[in-house]
Amino acid sequence: MKRRLLVAAGVAAALTGVAACGSDSSDDNKSETKPGNTAPAAGNGKTVRVWLMKGTAPDDYIAAFKAKFEADHPGAKLDVQIQQWNGIGQKVTGALASNDAPDVIEAGNTQIAQYGASGGLKDLSSKVTELGGKDWLTGLSEPGKVDGKTYGIPFYAANRVVVYNKELFAKAGVTPPKTRAEWLETTKKLNSGDQQGIYLPGQNWYFYSGLLKDEGADLATKAGSSWKANLDGAPAVAASAFYKELQALGKGPKDSDEKTQPEVVAADGGKIAQFIAVPGEAETVIKANPALKDKFGFFPIPGKDASKPGAVLTGGSDLMIPEAAKNQDLAYDVIKQFNSDEWQTKLAQAIKFLPNKTTLSSALASDPGGMAMGEGAKNGFATPNSPNWASVEENNPIKAYLTKVMTGGDAAAAGKEANASIEKTLNTKN
Missing domain, CATH: 3.40.190.10 (Periplasmic binding protein-like II)
Incomplete structure (x- = not known):
């Protein structure tokens, strides 16, 4: 970071x-x-x-x-x-x-x-x-x-947490959810007309890695002296399927990350019900659009069940x-x-x-x-504890993988392609 x-x-x-x-x-x-x-x-x-x-x-x-x-x-x-x-x-x-x-x-x-x-x-x-x-x-x-x-x-x-518009939640008669299933149902109720239930770009790999962790897998794991990436198994398929379903409840781009998110939320004028960000990003949005002052609340990313919040990088x-x-x-x-x-x-x-x-x-x-x-x-x-992880982030095949899934590609096949790139980088001897 x-x-x-x-x-x-x-x-x-x-x-x-x-x-x-x-x-x-x-x-x-x-x-x-x-x-x-x-x-x-x-x-x-x-x-x-x-x-x-x-x-x-x-x-x-x-x-x-x-x-x-x-x-x-x-x-x-x-x-x-x-x-x-x-x-x-x-x-x-x-x-x-x-x-x-x-x-x-x-x-x-x-x-x-x-x-x-x-x-x-x-x-x-x-x-x-x-x-x-x-x-x-x-x-x-x-x-x-x-x-x-x-x-x-x-x-x-x-x-990251979920930043939500308190007024839009109140109008829809919903409260911050505790589980993934509740989150989907809440977001569906918030997604109507020109209002977005959530603004979620398709390449937020930080968020995806938490979903993957909740499904029981890490981005990559080390066995002996070699690293193996884990984007093609059942946990990865389940994580990407949830991401895709949630992402579809808004108008976020499928082929970019969250770098322009503050500008998008600010320009929207209060029609985005939720976005995923570090809490301080809400202040950035408010500075760009003072009309949104006092409208934001926060809740942890929901987990698979209510016993604990979702895993976060x-x-x-x-x-x-x-x-x-x-x-x-x-x-x-x-x-x-x-x-x-x-x-x-x-x-x-x-x-x-x-x-x-x-x-x-x-x-x-x-x-x-x-x-x-x-x-x-x-x-x-944390991210995989490898001296080469920073190099993975530079070229970040996880982003390309997510876009393929968001646009209808086969999750397992896209995952295998991303795995090959990640493993090549992690297993390179310096």
């Missing part, structure tokens, strides 16, 4: 043994049983460089964070450098291979496997317990691991420490402060994205979109 969601939705990461981050292994074990008992690393006139991505945190948050860190580490200076998403992969790869890497780097969660496989990241596995890893969102913590070692510490998360960012970082002990203290409940809560409330722990679900209690997102995140998951 690429801009903030795909934002690295997609976007974030993972990190081991941190003798170099301030203590020996026995000290690590003691600190893990009593989180927060490790004394701050000494400042000693050092400058700690931190790369944060553009849009991650507002200036006042960064300023307050910097003031707190420097007060806790007399003599240290915190230099937060804002990076652009465009071209960041090459820039990070170069930094990891250099002798002058920043001390902390933020990365999208889908990028961590690639960076971890390069051998240029510090293994932070021994710090997971101290940082409260048992409560991390799965969709962020799993991508942070490579071969069982943790290189990326979850920073923040986001996932979790995007976001992780924090990592390069092996070449000169101040690894101070770098870990930066990550520890970012990971604390206080600073996680402040960040969530500032950017309206999810904190990294399930125990902080109340951070967005006053934000309906955030609450819906948090409920969905309980059933979150």
Whole structure:
């Protein structure tokens, strides 16, 4: 996640043994049983460089964070450098291979496997317990691991929800559904005349991957040393059939993704009953069409049954420490402060994205979109944890597969074609 969601939705990461981050292994074990008992690393006139991505945190948050860190580490200076998403992969790869890497780097969660496989990241596995890893969102913590070692510490998360027009729902006499079957029936009632029951482009592969997960399959799985894609089996056929039925209850294009969705919904003037998006996209729509102010509500993507919401692909960012970082002990203290409940809560409330722990679900209690997102995140998951997954997304055969299904093609045949492309990329040796 690429801009903030795909934002690295997609976007974030993972990190081991941190003798170099301030203590020996026995000290690590003691600190893990009593989180927060490790004394701050000494400042000693050092400058700690931190790369944060553009849009991650507002200036006042960064300023307050910097003031707190420097007060806790007399003599240290915190230099937060804002990076652009465009071209960041090459820039990070170069930094990891250099002798002058920043001390902390933020990365999208889908990028961590690639960076971890390069051998240029510090293994932070021994710090997971101290940082409260048992409560991390799965969709962020799993991508942070490579071969069982943790290189990326979850920073923040986001996932898609259903944004709905409260007025149109009220006029139709319907309420937010809890199951897929209810969702279809609700959407049929909302789909009348020039009103769309839902605006759903045919290539929203993020949404599709959640449907596939609910049917019991992942986009791709690893067996031994090889990857196998799963778009041709019964789970994929069932997932694409539901997608096709739902998509037909609106006028969304079958051959494009959701990039132009905010503009379409804004221009519609209030005749689109639902769309699938990160909650913040509703604000983008309202800015383009102020007449829609106060008309939107949010609910988690419905699941197959009412026991839990539908599975959602979790995007976001992780924090990592390069092996070449000169101040690894101070770098870990930066990550520890970012990971604390206080600073996680402040960040969530500032950017309206999810904190990294399930125990902080109340951070967005006053934000309906955030609450819906948090409920969905309980059933979150990540993209296949391969260094080559970013290359799959670049050419994304899943989009072509979905368009073929939406336009009447055979789902199993289209799935086999997509599988071949995905497997070729994932099984390419770097």
